[in-house]
Amino acid sequence: MLAIIGMVVVVGAVLGGYAIPGGHLAVLWQPFEFVIIFGAGIGAFLITNPSQVVGGTLKAFGTVIKGAKYDKKAYLELLGVLYTVFKLAKTKGDLALESHVEKPEESSIFQQFPIFLSDRHVVEFLCDYLRMLTLGTSNSHEVENIMEIELDTHHSEQAAVSGAILTMADAFPALGIVAAVLGVIHTMGSITEPPEVLGHLIGGALVGTFAGILISYGYFSPFGKAVEAAHASDSHYMGCIKAGIIAHMQGYAPQVSIEFARKTLEGHVRPTFLEVEEMVGSL
Numbered sequence: 001m002l003a004i005i006g007m008v009v010v011v012g013a014v015l016g017g018y019a020i021p022g023g024h025l026a027v028l029w030q031p032f033e034f035v036i037i038f039g040a041g042i043g044a045f046l047i048t049n050p051s052q053v054v055g056g057t058l059k060a061f062g063t064v065i066k067g068a069k070y071d072k073k074a075y076l077e078l079l080g081v082l083y084t085v086f087k088l089a090k091t092k093g094d095l096a097l098e099s100h101v102e103k104p105e106e107s108s109i110f111q112q113f114p115i116f117l118s119d120r121h122v123v124e125f126l127c128d129y130l131r132m133l134t135l136g137t138s139n140s141h142e143v144e145n146i147m148e149i150e151l152d153t154h155h156s157e158q159a160a161v162s163g164a165i166l167t168m169a170d171a172f173p174a175l176g177i178v179a180a181v182l183g184v185i186h187t188m189g190s191i192t193e194p195p196e197v198l199g200h201l202i203g204g205a206l207v208g209t210f211a212g213i214l215i216s217y218g219y220f221s222p223f224g225k226a227v228e229a230a231h232a233s234d235s236h237y238m239g240c241i242k243a244g245i246i247a248h249m250q251g252y253a254p255q256v257s258i259e260f261a262r263k264t265l266e267g268h269v270r271p272t273f274l275e276v277e278e279m280v281g282s283l
Helices: 002-019 031-048 051-066 072-092 094-102 120-134 140-188 195-249 254-262 273-282
Strands: none
Touching: 002 051, 002 195, 031 051, 031 140, 031 195, 051 140, 051 195, 072 094, 072 120, 072 195, 072 254, 072 273, 094 120, 120 140, 120 195, 140 195, 195 254, 254 273
16 A cells, blocks of 8 residues: 555656646657657566566565565464464474375364465475474474575575566666657757747657656666565565474474564564463463
8 A cells, every 4th residue: 555655656746746837747748758668678677587587576566566465463373373383293293293284275273374374385384394394304403504595595586576676777767868869869850840849859858868767766666675675574474484493393392482483573563472472372
């Protein structure tokens, strides 16, 4: 919602500030300038990035529009998931987790936590490492190293998406200049026209520079930063899972393990100790 409000404010402030003193909005409608800028931008984007980054970028725009993926409620539920599986493993052994991690969508444990279960990627992340426990993995340091490598790889994949958007933001001002120069070339071919015609052509050419800068700094650069923030939120979520699993493997009680996980969270999404205690009691 905030992203949509921001987009409206950007275009409203720019166009309003231009129109209120008497500027003619019709002059800004230069479709061929926009074809040059967006067409060249899309072409350069496709040349630069592999298909997975292109697909990830399209998904990322939807992520920004929807807003933060994980809030305090989601983290509280995640701590509930961790507590439940750790308690089962402590009381009945790690092998008791096997049926739950093999078919998590059918698990009586995971079905209690719909927010967690709806995120396929994090479900796989947790289940993969719980499966390692059922197979007899016991060295917490080795598992921690592997988790760090996986999280770094995941972060690199996400950084490629936000990096691609920010690269496009850097490119749009230059593409705006290209459109403006082509507009000037077209104007020079009409140099014998009367001043009012030349003025219209020159104004149209300058729209290219204006549009390139506005698209870059008003939209693509903020979008790139917003995608970075969304991806950082994903990393924190999985980092919380990592902290809990490592604490569990080191032999701590379920309540202590989820406290390790809780301590990794940022303040605005971190449930209080009493909130977690109340949630655990309800389970």
